[in-house]
Amino acid sequence: MRVERRCVIDADRDDVWKVVSDPDRYPTFMPNLARWETxxxxxxxxxxxxxxxxxxxxxxxxGVIEVVEFDQPRELAWxxxxxxxxxxxxxxxEDAEGRTRVTFRLSYQAPGGLLGLIxxxxxxxxxxxxxxxxxxxxxxxxxx
Amino acid sequence: MAGIGDVLEWARHQVVSRVPKADLDQRDxxxxxxxxxxxxxxxxxxxRADVRGLDRIPNDGPVLLVGNHSGGNLPPDTFVFTLAFxxxxxxxxxFYQLAHNLVVSAPPLASLRKFGTxxxxxxxARLALESGAALLVYPGGDYEVFRPVWERHKVDFGGRKGxxxxxxxxxxxxxxxxxxxxxxxxxxxxxxxxxxxLLMVDKLARLKSVPILLxxxxxxxxxxxxxxxxxxxxxxxxxxxxxxxxxxxxxxxEKVLSSLQSxxxxxxxxxxxxxxx
Numbered sequence: 001m002r003v004e005r006r007c008v009i010d011a012d013r014d015d016v017w018k019v020v021s022d023p024d025r026y027p028t029f030m031p032n033l034a035r036w037e038t039x040x041x042x043x044x045x046x047x048x049x050x051x052x053x054x055x056x057x058x059x060x061x062x063g064v065i066e067v068v069e070f071d072q073p074r075e076l077a078w079x080x081x082x083x084x085x086x087x088x089x090x091x092x093x094e095d096a097e098g099r100t101r102v103t104f105r106l107s108y109q110a111p112g113g114l115l116g117l118i119x120x121x122x123x124x125x126x127x128x129x130x131x132x133x134x135x136x137x138x139x140x141x142x143x144x
Numbered sequence: 145m146a147g148i149g150d151v152l153e154w155a156r157h158q159v160v161s162r163v164p165k166a167d168l169d170q171r172d173x174x175x176x177x178x179x180x181x182x183x184x185x186x187x188x189x190x191x192r193a194d195v196r197g198l199d200r201i202p203n204d205g206p207v208l209l210v211g212n213h214s215g216g217n218l219p220p221d222t223f224v225f226t227l228a229f230x231x232x233x234x235x236x237x238x239f240y241q242l243a244h245n246l247v248v249s250a251p252p253l254a255s256l257r258k259f260g261t262x263x264x265x266x267x268x269a270r271l272a273l274e275s276g277a278a279l280l281v282y283p284g285g286d287y288e289v290f291r292p293v294w295e296r297h298k299v300d301f302g303g304r305k306g307x308x309x310x311x312x313x314x315x316x317x318x319x320x321x322x323x324x325x326x327x328x329x330x331x332x333x334x335x336x337x338x339x340x341x342l343l344m345v346d347k348l349a350r351l352k353s354v355p356i357l358l359x360x361x362x363x364x365x366x367x368x369x370x371x372x373x374x375x376x377x378x379x380x381x382x383x384x385x386x387x388x389x390x391x392x393x394x395x396x397x398e399k400v401l402s403s404l405q406s407x408x409x410x411x412x413x414x415x416x417x418x419x420x421x
Contacts (some may be wrong), residue, residue, distance in 0.1 A: 058195060064234075083234055119181035
């Protein structure tokens with residue numbers, strides 16, 4: 001399943017990038033974050049690994065992720081190493097008058113054949129809500 | 145001429161010899177991974193489960209998880225907790241569960257062994273902890289799991305505390321796992337310990353209870369051996385702060401019990417309706 005939410009933030013692209021590329025700030029703008037741990041030391045970049053779990057349904061769902069794209073200040077993408085199969089991405093694009101268009105995307109695929117497909121579909125609403133809330137909080141943080 | 149004692153001995157041998165030896169190698173992470181979405185659907189939609197405090201479990205190394213047991217032969221909280229553990233720590237972290245001899249030897253439940261379920265005895269438990277794995281035990285076992293529904297919020301190990309020695313000898317902490325809701329998945333009326341004695345299954349198969357319960361779709365059920373439909377009781381599970389296993393058996397057991405009971409009381413107080421939660 002691929003779920004995507006967008007918003008326009010009234011802030012400079014570099015300022016938005018500073019937040020989404022700082023692992024310490026993830027717990028401050030991501031709701032439902034049940035677990036966020038840094039595995040590799042140092043600043044975020046290609047190869048950096050984190051443990052991320054969102055509370056989706058009854059339990060924390062996620063796993064170890066690795067950053068695979070780190071194109072300042074445009075693209076930040078990760079892929080999962082363990083746990084549920086997942087790719088995530090922040091896309092930052094410049095908009096008029098110093099504003100930034102932000103896209104937050106998650107593609108995920110549960111294992112287990114048919115039941116996995118059903119679980120994917122059922123989780124979509126909650127995943128979408130989590131993405132939307134994330135962008136809302138991010139926007140509020142940057143515009144305050 | 146063969147007496148009744150010989151017949152009993154023969155029957156006991158037939159049961160015991162069918163209990164599979166603990167083989168920790170039967171756990172299959174890929175199999176577990178494939179089952180998680182199904183469990184997730186069941187836990188999230190049917191049982192509307194909520195699992196809290198998984199971060200209190202040490203991140204690595206062996207640990208003894210001690211829970212209160214509910215739900216008869218279909219204990220929903222066991223499935224929910226297994227899902228939560230495997231999801232939170234990944235199927236890569238070795239995790240075993242102790243279960244009654246009859247559970248691990250029943251042919252239709254063979255797949256449970258791939259989940260890491262092994263027969264409940266001291267030796268298997270020791271092997272699992274020595275291998276560095278997390279181990280889930282329910283000391284109350286078949287005594288606690290068949291308690292009548294009006295005792296659903298009572299933690300009762302029936303005096304069993306061998307788990308303390310197990311943890312101390314292995315040098316691992318005890319993490320209490322409190323859960324509520326499981327005992328509302330059927331209307332348990334009586335443990336039927338008298339029935340177990342009458343049928344002599346207490347000696348034959350280490351089965352101390354032959355419960356009597358009301359459960360769909362059958363109505364009145366004796367023994368809970370036939371598959372039934374569990375009621376969609378809301379399951380809430382709280383992982384609690386680790387307890388050091390060093391010290392006197394009774395003192396540690398007391399600590400674990402009071403921690404579990406206070407957790408169960410807290411979770412029970414949040415419930416407004418039976419089953420619905």
